Amino acid sequence: MTTPRMTVRAGDTPNYRSSMIDFALGDPEPCLDNRMTEYVGIWADMDGLYEPPISLNGLINLLGVNAQHGPILYFKANMIAKWFKPNPLINYRAFKRVAFDYGWSANAYLQVISNTFGQVIQLKHLPAVTMRYTKTSGVYVQLQKNGNKVFFNPGEVIHIKEYHPKQGIYGIPQYYGGIQSALLNEDATLFRRRYFKNGSHMGFVFSMADPFISPEDEKKLCDAILQSRGVGNFRSLFLNNRSPKGDAEKTVKITPVGDIATKDEFERIKKITTNDMLSMHRAQEALSGQSSGDSPGFGDLDKITKAYYNNEVVPLQHDMRTINEYLPKQQHIDFIVPDYSDFLTNGASV
Template identity: 50%
Template sequence: MGRKRKHFTNGKYSQASSKAKALSAEPNRSSPTLFSFGDPEPVLSGSWGNYLGTFLEPSGDYYVPPVSQSGLANLLGANAHHGTIPYFKRNRLRQWFKASNTLKPECLANAGFDHSVFGHAYFQKIYNRFDHILRLQHLPALNMRRMKEKDRFCMLRPTGDPIVFAPGEVIQLKEYDPTQQIYGRPQYLGGVQSVLLNEDSTLFRRKYYNNGAHMGYIFYTTDSKLSEEDEKAIKAKIQDSKGVGNFRSMYLNIPDGKEKGVQIIPVGDIATKDEFERIKNLTRNDVLSMWRIQPALAGVMPENSGGFGDIEKISRAYYENEVLPMQDVFMQLNEWLPKGKRIGFDKPEFVHS
């Protein structure tokens, strides 16, 4: 008789395995969860980046990842390049995947995305009635957790008990982490500060233009010809210059006024002296470096007439240095698959030429 087990079908799970025990109820997850990496700190100061390994959550059922998984997911929206490069890597992985009944292309692509962003990916073994592996189903890495028991995993849910899988039912592919062997470690962690600095510079510039809540000058007057009503009118005009529609001009006429009775003393000129463009360019280069991708492949516009060089040569180099190693990661699935169910990848045309 085939073993009964939970199967993941069309985004839902069927009957749980008789061998899988229910976990004790966890705190209600129906309320929203907010996440922040916190203030910028050096890696060696004991901050979130200082890897100390993993530990069991309070009930002792599964291990807590050393870095917030939801934080890594939210970080994708902080920067244009950091948010799109994982999709590019996913597409390149899927591009040469051989069609197979064992693993759908979209399952491979989603797992490739998880592996790049979180440092680990998961597949569920789907069995037929004769207890033979029928196919593999991708499991979202965001909520997957390694349980206390060896070779056993569970999936957290927004509400209710986690979904528990039978021993050996889930395949985990992960990046190597020298500090712990429970979860994988994403390769780009060293560039997170650059991603956040890029976001901060954009938000600062947006706030500057949207609300004008900055002190750009000192309006200084010593002219005794100004009445109290005139002072109130000038003050109102200056206050009205902030917010939407800022940078307005103001006309001021003082009959028989003194020379230099009214002076505008600049405090700062962000339009010409800020480091916005320089910060954006430097942090962008850091993001491209931490993902090990050429600017020509990341949608960056060249700043010189020569461009970035031969795009075909760049694509070949990227295939050899990045795509092939990522394919090798997923070729490990064949260790769990029978001979007739194994997966593979085609070679691009430029390899044969």
């Protein structure tokens, strides 16, 4: 004989005389969102402006996606600017903005301001998110919030960009391949927040083996389960076996489901994605304030600092030095070389 079954959704009035009631788990939701982080190629719009191959606004939104991604990029900008020598053309604050733009977007822009004699008197930072290259050689444009466009003269804008083999107009950040890990880290955290907001005590199977329970009491139990869940989160299942052969010693049994399915998985996802982000940024845990949980301690900080400076900071400073290609020698930007640098020890100049 088939046991009657009934599905109850929000707003429905269940028939509590049925032998078994189960609560629907809701409609499926799409796994992918609409954040534009896919590589779409380079193309020019109706105004002759080349659009970046990935969404710059999407990359900016990613800065707050979790506890690791954005802070590491700020840390790298701090490390580049830490040894910046004072320069009459650009102050520390403006240079740090240039370094940060280069970190998050792989593009940095400076406006060369000259006097009437053609001498460079200032380098002005231009936010990377607003800059576009045009079909006219050497001409850049800045997008304004009101929809206007500011066109610069050929050679007026210095563009520092990371090399990308598919195109030579815009740089692509090196961390691009780890974006999905960053998003997965965020999704796991948001799911866990919804789980705890729901009370974390739901998501179970409430089973009974009592053929003599009254319909009124059964209705009270079902109502309590229906009212104790949160919107869009775990729902619970109520079963009552009215068979007279029910086990009296196991009249009521509660089997947790939701926590078993998520507790260990959440910790594993967070650990894996954190390791991914440390790898994609080549970040040192001990220096950047991040932790993967794998290391029992921080190690020798002096050796770690020296290795990070030589292998990561110096190459980034070399990228910043491409600005000097547009400046007279006496106005070149430069960096202080710390005492622990191999470059100083070996007599080489940074």
